[in-house]
Amino acid sequence: MVRRCAATLAAVLVFAACGDDDSTDDTNPPGTEAPGTDPTATEPAATEPAATDPAGTDAEPPASGEGIVLAVNPWTGSAVNAQVAKVVLESELGTAVELIDIDENATWPGLDRGEIDAVLEVWPSGHAEDYATYIDEKQTVVDLGLLGPTAKIGWYVPTYVVEEHPELASWEGFQDPDLAGLFATAETGDAGQFLMGDPSYVSYDEQIIANLELPLQFVVAGSEAALITAIEQAVGDEQPLLLNFWQPHWLQSQVELTEVELPEVTEECLASAAADDGAYECDYPIDELYKAASVGLQEKNAAAFDFLSALQLTIEQQNEIAAMIDADGMAPEEAAAAWVEANPDVVQAWLA
Amino acid sequence: MTALTVDRPVSPAPPAPASAATGARPSWLRLAVPVGAVAVICVIGAVIGSEVPSWLDARVGPRADDVYDWTVRNNGTHWLFTGVFDPISTGLTRTYDVTLWVLESLRWTGVLALAGLIGWRTGGTKAAVVGVLSLAGCGVLGFWDDTMITLAIMLVSVVVSLVIGVPLGIWCARSTTVDRGLRGFLDAAQVMPAFVYLLPVLVAFGIQVPTAVVATVIFAVAPAVRLTSHGLRSVPVVSTEVGTSFGSTRRQLLLKVQLPLARRTMLLGLNQVIMLAFGIVVLASIVGIGGLGGEVLEGLRRVDVGAAFAPGLAIVFAAVALDRISTGERSVRRGTRPVRLPEAWRQRPALLAATGLIAVAVIALVTKVVGADDFPSALTIDIRQPVNDAVDWVNEHLRNGVPVVGGTGSFSDFLVLHVLTPMRDLLLAAPWWLVIAAVVAIGWASAGPGLAALCGLCFVGVAALRTWDLSMDTLSQVLVIIVITVAIAVPIGIWVGRSDRVERMVRPLLDAAQVMPAFVYLVPVVFLFNVGRVPGVIASIVYAVPPCIRLVNLGLREVPVAPREAATSFGATPRQVLFKVQLPMAARSIMLGINQTILLVLSMVVIGALIGSGGVGLETVYGLTKSEIGRGVAGGLSIVLLAVALDRITQSWGGRPRRT
Structure with a gap:
């Protein structure tokens, strides 16, 4: 008898829940319990x-x-x-x-x-x-209009990299295999590492690297947390790092990053993004953040x-x-x- | 033994495979067929070419995209949604609301009292104490409210898993066909990364509770089915026949003979369901449920290890508490110690339950009157800073500063340059048909033509999913992980298996390591080993070593005492007893432990992708974004196919009788 009681968690729980419903109903008038969470959310x-x-x-x-x-x-x-x-x-x-x-x-x-x-x-x-x-x-879903702030995705390096190698403030600097080689890791061999964070975020970096013929290898860190850890690690050791990052981001106030200049955004470039033809070879356009409602x-x-x-x-x-x-x-x-x-x-x- | 592992019942050994049988046929004839089959594959492959041909395409990705698009377009109107999914959603949400309302109304004192009461009934004083202390630990860490949210979701998910799993298990036990048919699905459900189906489930069932529960059930239902079926099948035929001869109906036989006798195995199933469900709690938070998983994600977002670790530890405590009070130490341990009760209660369990519940309600009421609604803040400890200090120390000292070996950074480079990359190059450089031929050969050598065909099909399937290169990348990493894991875990498991004292010390650590969400240690691992394949390898090893230790330990302990004592009495040294008696006798169980480890490693592939492993795991991460559902499905299925092939191969090794 006792064993059967114990055998199914379900039975015990249902039993417990029923009993407590009854016994606590009088003690807790609706509305007084559970500050902060709303148990009757639906x-x-x-x-x-x-x-x-x-x-x-x-x-x-x-x-x-x-x-x-x-x-x-x-x-x-x-x-x-x-x-x-x-x-x-x-x-x-x-x-x-x-x-x-x-x-x-x-x-x-x-x-x-x-x-x-x-x-x-x-x-x-x-x-x-x-x-x-x-x-x-x-x-x-309806568009509720712009929120106000604009955002910008781009290529970033820690500022000390640009201080040491001013050429790297622009994409042209990365054409030099020696300079790009500064960013090489065990995973990328001779090519420099280009680090991307969360793969679900928008990115044209592979196309940009290929179309501008830069000696870089596109590496996906896999998540924003991994990307940020890589930044903190590189900055701690003053190692070179090139990555896809964006503004505004809370890390920007803690770590000095410099955006690398990419070729200007052009009509063809945006058209290529829309057509998804792999010919993208310019900077990221400015993102105007918006609101949406059901x-x-x-x-x-x-x-x-x-x-x-x-x-x-x-x-x-x-x-x-x-x-x-x-x-x-x-x-x-x-x-x-x-x-x-x-x-x-x-x-x-x-x-x- | 409460094994917090993704255990599968140790199935009876299959008949000795053809290749191992010492038949009358000469050896060259026995080799001729497999060699011929492999040769045929090679010839066909060589004709097709070294790359996977473009016509070999199951179009799984595009089809999955179509299904998803259809779901998005029809989720408000089609009867499937309005008539089936929506009522399920509402039901699940209501159940969750009531559960959470009960937990919150009981307040912390009432919940602890209830936990103690249930624990005491199921497992005696010890289970009650462990359960209450673990649950109180969540409050001490400062996460009582979050814990209640998580606990409510877990309770609903576990109950739903049982409601679905136990009947399915009974059905499986009655019909071998059903059993075979379901087995593949169950494996797939467990290995398929949740990233793949989270968004489709969300579109069909809605945000928050329904999706969290459905995703958890998909992941956690398998052991409920497997262990129910296994438990029923292991009921001695004699018992069933006695029942029948006394005129039991099938129904009586099931309810009064088989289920009670299968109880112990089914409780193990419950334990497994709970552990798996807690394993997915963080992912379930992505869909807006909050709770402890949400706190872990928040810590991860801020890259604050301490802030992710504290709720992670609370998840461990909650899982241990639920496990101990539900499965009960006593019922799964050998040697039952009956709880002594006054006569009146022993006669009438309903009275006992009522008394207990009234006591719980009174405690809750007193708490409310006293005004101690929240878990007392005086009792809470903030462990975030100490954890962060410890992590900082490790980062500072282990990454570069270790004498001789250098540090984790150089170790990482070594692993990439000399192990991972050569391994991957090998698998990628080989023509695809050669890899398939090799797998077929291994399958044949392990268990004959059936397994060879299965393995071949799995790998052809990977090719048809159009993920060949990525899958080979992942396979190369998985093989390295398995080898390292086994190399670490087997010796430790043997050590643990030989000493009760060590086992008692290590067991809580193993429990904790297994339930601790991997998300918690992703950041330190990346910091120590750089972004890339190595942190994924390390994280998988950290995840897979504890269960592997546990299974090796279990295997060793299953060796009967008599042979050991016999060996000792004949003057064998402890060393001889270990190597000549215990290990040979435990070899099969140990092999099955390794087999389990493989499934665990493959379930980590997607987590590895979050820290730079790439490969086919990364494809499933794309699955979480709307436009790439098809990619995610193809990637997820590739992982499943790899898992099935590796699993069946190693399972056959475990089943093969040892030749001496």
Whole structure:
């Protein structure tokens, strides 16, 4: 008898769960438990917390709008935008906001299904196909306009490399096999190593290297973490390193990197990228970061939709908040709240 | 023995393979057929050419892309989604919500009390103490809330795995055809990197809970099926016949005779499911579930080893706790010690359960009244800084500063230049048909024509997936990893297997090493060994050595005491006992341990790709991006085919009776 009891975890758990449901129901009136996490995230979340939460924390805001879900992708900028939006949405519009930490590629199916309402920082270079599929074709996702900051992918070397070899500030310097050979590793033999991080990020580096006939070998580190580790390791030893990197990135404030000049972006070059014909041989174009929302958001919460459409941050503002988080060690939500309080004009402009 | 490994039941030895049989036919005749077959392959290959021909293309990638596109286009409208997947999603999310709500309502005290109670019932005092302490460890590390999220996901995933796996296992036990048919699928599910199916599952089931659970179940369901089936098949025929002769129906036979007798093996299956499920917890966080896996990813993103290690350790604690309280030390250990209970409770388990649950509820209520809702912060320890200090020290001293050998940096270069690159060049320089011929020959020599055909098909399949060069690159790395792993693990396993004291000391370390997410040590490994193939090799070795040690240890301990004692009484030295009695007798189990290790190494291929291994693993990383699903699928299938070939070959070595 006892053994049977033990044999199936399932039985015990179901039993336990039922028993506890009963016994704890009286002790925990709904709404009091679980601060921070919302156990009833699916359906009740829409009505209940939205109605009760803001009322509990803030006396004034108009009780309006269904709660919404914002995606936070794994980089500081993305968290900054979402936290600022959350503070304003909750305090000014009375809209409860749930933030979900999620991979950027996983974000789009979430928007498509309406499980995520908006994402506030999309890097266009990596999501051209998502844009075509979900915004243009399937029309389940809408473009919410530009966020403000621009981003730039490029070739970078640690600044001490350029100081020692000024020729390497431009791609032409890498034509010299001896100079390119400085970047060689055991894996690349005579050719210099060109390091790329996460293979899912957009990259034309293989084409650029081949078409400019540079004595470099394209190596995929496999992840952003591996790339950053390689940078920290190289910088620690003052070793040469050439890599695909980008701005803005939190590491840029900690390590001095210099962008290597590549041939200017031309029309043919962009056309070749669009045609994917392998003839790309110029610099990366500037990325204008944009916002996107699930098509259902406008109907679900028009005020939130309008606000998110109007929301814009400059790169300086983003950096300011990011610094409060990364350098001063503030919690993201505190940093966002402090910044919103200190910048009422900016916030009012979004709400107008 | 609670083995935290991807164990497969040790199957009875297959009949001695043809090549090993000492038949009446002369030896030249026995060789003629395989040599002829290999020669035919070579001739055909030479006609086709040294490169994989373009017509040999299964078009798997493009087809997978088509399926994915169809899914994206129809996920809101087609009945398959609205009628099947969406209700499943909702059900899973609801179940998770309730589970998490219960855990949070119970508060930390109630959860610990419940863990203790279940542990005590299943495994006695020791299991209860270990379970409670491990779970409390998660709180001490400062991750109580995250742990509850992860625990809720794990509980749902494990229960779903059992609900699917146990009936399938029963079916497999009843029908050999089903068993054979499912075996390939189960192997594939376990070796196929989750990167490949994470995004398609996401499109079909939705973000967060459903995808996390579905991905975890795909990965973790296999042992539930295998060990249920194995357990039922090993029920002695006598017991079944006694049941039948007393007039049991099939149903009674199953529920009252077979399942109870198979319980021990099935509990091992539960243990395996739990361990595998925890192994994928970090990947599941990519789809927005948060919890401990999310914390690990966050630490990795900041390249902060300490910040990734602390939640990683909490994952270990949570896994150990769940394992100990669910499978119970007592039930899987030899020699049962009954828990003594008052008579009234012993008679009525329902009463006992009710009493326990009321006690748990009272504890939760008291906690709430006292106001100690959160895990007391006074008890938490921040281990991030000490870990980072330790890592810094290692980086500083081991990378360059080691006398004589140089350091990890130069070791890495050595491995690349003198081991990995020659190995890869060898496999790449050989014409593809020659590699296939070689594999067929090895298969034939190991277990005859059947295995030869299977291995040949696997490698032709790799060619047809259009990933030949990348797969050979990966294969070269995998072979190096296996050799090094075995060279390290077998001696240590023997050492552990010969001393109970050592085993007791090492066991918790082995548990921890196996559940600790590989993501935690990726950064230090890259720092020490540079980006490239070597950090992947090292990470795989770190991952595969502990289970290999464990399996070697188990194999050695399975040797009956009598022969050992006989040898000793005849005056054999301990050394002689080891080499002449224990090792020969344990050879088969040890070989099966190595066989397990191969699957583990192949499951690490994709993790290696995250730190520069390249090869076919990198293709599966592309699978996480929308436009490259097909590439990911082709890459993932290549890994599966390589795994099947290597697995079956080494399995046959394990099964071959030792010739003396």
